[in-house]
Amino acid sequence: xxxxxDLLLFPITGLMSVFETIYNEANKEFADPELIQRKxxxxxxxxxxxxxxxxxxxxQEAELTNRLNAISDTDExxxxx
Numbered sequence: 100x101x102x103x104x105d106l107l108l109f110p111i112t113g114l115m116s117v118f119e120t121i122y123n124e125a126n127k128e129f130a131d132p133e134l135i136q137r138k139x140x141x142x143x144x145x146x147x148x149x150x151x152x153x154x155x156x157x158x159q160e161a162e163l164t165n166r167l168n169a170i171s172d173t174d175e176x177x178x179x180x
Contacts, residue, residue: 129166130166130170132167132170132171135163135166135167135170136167138163139160139163139164139167142156142159142160142163143156
């Protein structure tokens with residue numbers, strides 16, 4: 100009976116594994132300071148090459164800087180514990 104249960108639940112557990120992997124990768128990309136710094140440098144370069152407007156640059160820079168600050172604040176609060 101256990102094998103039948105495993106076979107019936109396999110699509111659900113497999114799908115959950117896929118969603119967990121996607122979540123972990125998205126979380127890693129969102130919270131990776133080095134990746135955010137590279138995005139900031141790329142944004143700066145695009146602005147200097149006139150590929151984006153000042154308004155777009157300012158908006159995206161603020162978003163990336165806020166993410167970077169949030170990561171450093173989280174790291175500092177975890178270090179205090």
